[in-house]
Amino acid sequence: MKMIFSFIKEIYKNRFIIYQLTKRDYKNKYIGSFLGFIWTIIQPLVMIFVLWFVFTKAFHNGPIKDAPFGAWLTIGLIPWYFFSETLTSSTNALQEYSYLVKKIQFQTAILPIIKLLSAFITHVIFIIIGIIILFISDINFSIYWIQAIYYTIAMSILIIGLSWITSSIQIFIKDTAQIINVILQFGFWLTPILWDFNILPEKYNYIYKMNPMSYIIEGYRNSFIYHVPFWESKNETIYFWVTAIIILLIGIIIFRKLKPHFADVL
Numbered sequence: 001m002k003m004i005f006s007f008i009k010e011i012y013k014n015r016f017i018i019y020q021l022t023k024r025d026y027k028n029k030y031i032g033s034f035l036g037f038i039w040t041i042i043q044p045l046v047m048i049f050v051l052w053f054v055f056t057k058a059f060h061n062g063p064i065k066d067a068p069f070g071a072w073l074t075i076g077l078i079p080w081y082f083f084s085e086t087l088t089s090s091t092n093a094l095q096e097y098s099y100l101v102k103k104i105q106f107q108t109a110i111l112p113i114i115k116l117l118s119a120f121i122t123h124v125i126f127i128i129i130g131i132i133i134l135f136i137s138d139i140n141f142s143i144y145w146i147q148a149i150y151y152t153i154a155m156s157i158l159i160i161g162l163s164w165i166t167s168s169i170q171i172f173i174k175d176t177a178q179i180i181n182v183i184l185q186f187g188f189w190l191t192p193i194l195w196d197f198n199i200l201p202e203k204y205n206y207i208y209k210m211n212p213m214s215y216i217i218e219g220y221r222n223s224f225i226y227h228v229p230f231w232e233s234k235n236e237t238i239y240f241w242v243t244a245i246i247i248l249l250i251g252i253i254i255f256r257k258l259k260p261h262f263a264d265v266l
Helices: 002-013 015-028 036-058 069-091 110-136 143-172 176-190 202-209 212-226 234-265
Strands: none
Touching: 002 015, 002 110, 015 110, 036 069, 036 110, 069 110, 069 143, 069 176, 069 212, 110 143, 110 212, 143 176, 143 212, 143 234, 202 212, 212 234
């Protein structure tokens, strides 16, 4: 735990640099783009519409547990979009900012965090779109919506741990980013985003629950649609946090061990 607190201290010391680089990183996404910031809204909307159209018109999906499929689908996509976008971009963070990595005084550990905060802006916009779809679907506001903050923080800790692992390995093994993309493609279909985990036989539920993103996605739906408090899923909550902390510790250890060699390889 000392390693975690020491990393948090380093990050806090560099909070102003993180803020400045996050602003620059977000702006750089849309430099030279005609629509610019509007793409932040277009991309999630197109994804939602295509998946909704395919699964409702082609596969005739109806309401899931009394929730309109469009709302149910959107709320499931929101955390996955944030997770996949952040992990993909942060895996390449050290290479993208190689000119900063080569500076002796610069804290390279903050680079994946910058990618996470940059993606968080899109995440907030996606949540607003989701809320509009909830209102259109006659799902009213509930105090449980605030739980989304808890699940976002939980997911961010998981992402940071994974990002420190993937970004540090990417420098030495250039195929890491492609491997992550393949894993995310499988993960999209193996995580209950487009399907309800209740369709699985009960004996296979433990396999589904081993995926920490299942906890997050179900948590978003429990918060926005079903209004279920997170403390009702005690076993899943304990499992998630044990897994997230282990991944975070592994990420810190790997990052610290490989950090002295970053500048040489880049």
